Amino acid sequence: MNSIAFLFFFVIAAAFAGHGHDNAHYKFEYGVHDPHTHDHKSQHEHRHGHDVTGGYTLKEADGTHRVVKYKSSPHNGFEAVVERVGHAQHPAHYGHGHGGHGHGGHGGATSYVGVTHWANQGSEGGHGHGY
Template identity: 45%
Template sequence: MACKLIVLAALVAVARAGYLGAPAVYAPGAPIAARAYAAPVAYAAPALRAAPVAAAVPAAVAAEYDPHPQYSYAYDVQDALTGDSKTQHESRDGDVVQGSYSLVEPDGSIRTVDYTADPVNGFNAVVHKEAGAHPAPVVAKVAAPVAYAAPAIAKVAAPVAYAAPAYGKAILG
């Protein structure tokens, strides 16, 4: 039991010791003998580190900031094989974004959403729904439930007695 305790204490000590340091790095022109028989690297306990300091943003990154961003994009999908049909377009001019998207609902209607976003009014969307080419599914009305009668159990004649096969000669009489 004492041996297990010593091994456990040794493992905990090694785990808490931290990083042992990287192996020595040799110059590419160092002789092979120097690389093979290097002196062992001494271990020093890790020093306490100061709190991280925020790094300054490089000037190249700061110069890429656009105070008045602008973009515009659009796409349209019309897949006759799967029936997928949707469109979207959006544009931005500074802090104002305007756009619209539409798609075909499962019932065949077309949902169109027009939206705007700006720092004064926030995000606003207006949804329009138009009847599509597919009619809405019709739900069939079911008549009153039919009474269920349990099946009649047929009576079976009594089982036929089974006789074990006779071994030996049969006696006919």
């Protein structure tokens, strides 16, 4: 997501660079809050001439929120401040937990959704490595 947002920004900036758009103005924003997929993100941006300000937020897989505020100008270039808000939550581990590859065991799966503590992994817990 970050690389796509930054790539989008630089493509737009390159398209307008040096083409006499000194008075270019735009403003946009959007947000997604999907309780089914737990996708939570938003972005906003404003351009006035050569100066651009904006930011975006997104919910990380570990439960924290990334908040990015950025600005760009011909004099200072691109500047971004990235902040992580909240406390990371450890993943729950799901799977058979015994054996290994070829011995009836499987690797298992990891989920960060709705987790507030480690799941009980016990002494038999494994990660499917077979040793």
